[in-house]
Amino acid sequence: MGWKERKAVRKKVASDRVKELLKSSELHKNDEILSTNSIKTAVAISRRHKIRISSKFKRKFCKKCFTVFIPNKTVRVRTGKGKVTFTCLNCGNIKRIPYLKEKKIQSNIKIES
Ligand SMILES: [Zn+2]
Structure with a gap:
């Protein structure tokens, strides 16, 4: 696997994780700490991997x-x-x-x- 493909895979994994975190923040929106932490992590990952949050x-x-x-x-x-x-x-x-x-x-x- 070339570096480009590896990078694409990493980005895919990261973007899945971001989606998961955003979903979890919705699911736990009544839990202030949990939902805020999910968003914070999602934003941090999306910045690191230059993923756009919809x-x-x-x-x-x-x-x-x-x-x-x-x-x-x-x-x-x-x-x-x-x-x-x-x-x-x-x-x-x-x-x-x-x-x-x-x-x-x-x-x-x-x-x-
Ligand atoms: Zn605010």
Whole structure:
């Protein structure tokens, strides 16, 4: 096996691990420590291997403190002026997504699933 193939295999393994961690963070979203740790590890792996976390998942946690977003519990979601605003109730980080993009993401999700 050449180095290129080995690298591809490593990347595949890493990306599977990232997906697993993101799933586990969803599964354990009521366990703050466990879910936050899963996200932290997933982000660390994805950075190391230059794996992109899908936008579907990116909107599910705070990229600042890695808290899993639970509407009305850990995040406040507001829509208006063509934007969707996510306010992390843990660290106060604000994330804004243009509504059009949001719509596009939503339809992408529908296609994916
Ligand atoms: Zn936060």
